[in-house]
Amino acid sequence: MRKSLPEVTNELGSHLYLYQIMEETPNGVMVIDLNHQARYVNPAANSLLGVAYRGLIDTSLELLLGEENQWFFYQIGQYFDNLAEIDESRIRQEIRIRTGDDEFKIIDAVLVYPPASPDYYLLYLIDITARKRLEGELRRRNAFFNNLINSSVDAIIAADLQGRIILFNNAALQLLGYREEDLGDLHVASLYHDGVAREVLKRMRSDELGGKGKLLHHELSVLHRDGHEIPVRFSGGIIYDKDKEIATFGIFTDLRAMLQIEEDLEQTHKMLMQSEKMAGLGRLAAGVAHEINNPMSGIMLYANLIKEELKEELGEDHPAGADLDTIINEAERCKVIVADLLEFSHQSSYEMVPINLNEVVRKTLGILQNQPLYHNIAVQCKLADTLPSIAGNHIRLHQVMMNLLVNAAQAMDGSGTLRIVSRTRAGDDVVEVLISDSGPGVEEALQEKIFEPFFTTKTTGEGTGLGLSVSYAIVKEHQGSIRVSSTPGEGATFTLRFPALAEAVRVDDTEAAAGGEQPSM
Numbered sequence: 001m002r003k004s005l006p007e008v009t010n011e012l013g014s015h016l017y018l019y020q021i022m023e024e025t026p027n028g029v030m031v032i033d034l035n036h037q038a039r040y041v042n043p044a045a046n047s048l049l050g051v052a053y054r055g056l057i058d059t060s061l062e063l064l065l066g067e068e069n070q071w072f073f074y075q076i077g078q079y080f081d082n083l084a085e086i087d088e089s090r091i092r093q094e095i096r097i098r099t100g101d102d103e104f105k106i107i108d109a110v111l112v113y114p115p116a117s118p119d120y121y122l123l124y125l126i127d128i129t130a131r132k133r134l135e136g137e138l139r140r141r142n143a144f145f146n147n148l149i150n151s152s153v154d155a156i157i158a159a160d161l162q163g164r165i166i167l168f169n170n171a172a173l174q175l176l177g178y179r180e181e182d183l184g185d186l187h188v189a190s191l192y193h194d195g196v197a198r199e200v201l202k203r204m205r206s207d208e209l210g211g212k213g214k215l216l217h218h219e220l221s222v223l224h225r226d227g228h229e230i231p232v233r234f235s236g237g238i239i240y241d242k243d244k245e246i247a248t249f250g251i252f253t254d255l256r257a258m259l260q261i262e263e264d265l266e267q268t269h270k271m272l273m274q275s276e277k278m279a280g281l282g283r284l285a286a287g288v289a290h291e292i293n294n295p296m297s298g299i300m301l302y303a304n305l306i307k308e309e310l311k312e313e314l315g316e317d318h319p320a321g322a323d324l325d326t327i328i329n330e331a332e333r334c335k336v337i338v339a340d341l342l343e344f345s346h347q348s349s350y351e352m353v354p355i356n357l358n359e360v361v362r363k364t365l366g367i368l369q370n371q372p373l374y375h376n377i378a379v380q381c382k383l384a385d386t387l388p389s390i391a392g393n394h395i396r397l398h399q400v401m402m403n404l405l406v407n408a409a410q411a412m413d414g415s416g417t418l419r420i421v422s423r424t425r426a427g428d429d430v431v432e433v434l435i436s437d438s439g440p441g442v443e444e445a446l447q448e449k450i451f452e453p454f455f456t457t458k459t460t461g462e463g464t465g466l467g468l469s470v471s472y473a474i475v476k477e478h479q480g481s482i483r484v485s486s487t488p489g490e491g492a493t494f495t496l497r498f499p500a501l502a503e504a505v506r507v508d509d510t511e512a513a514a515g516g517e518q519p520s521m
Helices: 005-012 016-024 043-049 061-065 067-081 129-151 170-176 180-185 196-204 256-314 320-344 357-368 394-411 467-477 509-514
Strands: 028-033 038-041 090-098 104-112 120-127 155-160 165-168 214-223 229-241 244-254 353-355 376-382 386-392 415-425 430-437 481-486 492-506
Touching: 028 043, 038 043, 043 120, 061 067, 067 090, 067 104, 104 129, 129 170, 155 170, 170 214, 170 229, 170 244, 196 214, 196 229, 196 244, 229 256, 256 320, 353 357, 353 394, 357 376, 357 386, 357 394, 357 415, 357 430, 386 394, 386 415, 386 430, 394 415, 394 430, 394 467, 394 492, 467 481
Parallel strands: 376 415
Antiparallel strands: 028 038, 028 120, 090 104, 104 120, 155 165, 155 244, 214 229, 229 244, 353 386, 386 492, 415 430, 430 492, 481 492
16 A cells, blocks of 8 residues: 555655755655655656656656666666665666657656665665866867867977976977877977976066066977977967966967978079079170180181191290190180180070980989099999889980089099989979989088089189089070089988979889989999
């Protein structure tokens, strides 16, 4: 026989204040008999379940919870079926109570089975809908900010005041070469050279570099995991809890690409100025060469005539013969200079055909390898197996390659290592050839001058100073570029770049084998 409400409350306690507490509490309280029928329901439970006050009495719990919570009702059944084997006096589950077609309340339901009252159990219902909504919003915001931080192209790092890493986003992992598992033992000071971390913190605390607690647009270097330096632009600050410092953060922008662009722009500007200078010098050289060529031809002609006449009249031993030979030799040297000037100023168009630069390199080396200058030079070739063709003139490009290879050998005084590399750049749109020697290198102050006409570091009589100028002009004819990079004492590298034609040329197996490391010549 079911007990009346007074009987139930009597079992719960004879004091009136207990009943009043249950009636006034904002959380739902239900007394359920072991047949899972509601025996007592407080007003809050009525409100949570959406039923009129006292309308839940003698109603099945399964019906009250609805089909959305069949799993919870199943757990209750399992609990009482295995009561003898269970030590716990409660079970807890989140349930959902439908309040509309697509609306639910989320309830924290706690079943308590008091050992002193074996014919009923208590069910506490706590409305956690607002809390769950806030938790969901917090999770969404956290996910958004985590995605935002990890999607940043800049490295973002945060650490506590002891230097322990709090935040290390994906860009930071990529920039500095670390892995997630490395971060546990990583100290923020190890990302800088000694003393830099303290100096950065000191500047953050200053009022002069962005305001107290901030450091804006500060350029410094950080250390990659393998030890090499990376130039970055740093902006960061101190995180406060009221007036107490609790952490620091930094945003690191990789400057390597920007510095490379600035270097390329500067180099392009220099090359443009050089091109304009060369164009003016070329026009001047053409006029000068033609004006000098005719008198030189006359000087050589009359000097030879005088020499022949003296030989016929006075014999081979005339003292003026040696002087005439000097005149003839110097005049011939002038004609060579004039020929180079004409070559430098040459503005006629040549027939341009598809050319593989690997073939130009091999042909030039084939000519030079038997020259005495190359007997003590080790030549290393690393030519790309597949190299796109360029539009060019074979004779003109051969002249460029000959000038560069001879200059390299002369720079090494006929003894050292010459390395030639061919490859593609910019997604196979550019063909590049690098010629490196192990000579003394080119001083930085001279690197801007070596392509100027008549500039030479050789002694008088060893060269005219036009070889690199002519090479520069030829490369420009082919819509290419030539540049030099050097560290004094460590050799020099000349880099040739040409626009590739659309169709790539595949070298055969024989050529590919020749493109590997070659023995010393």
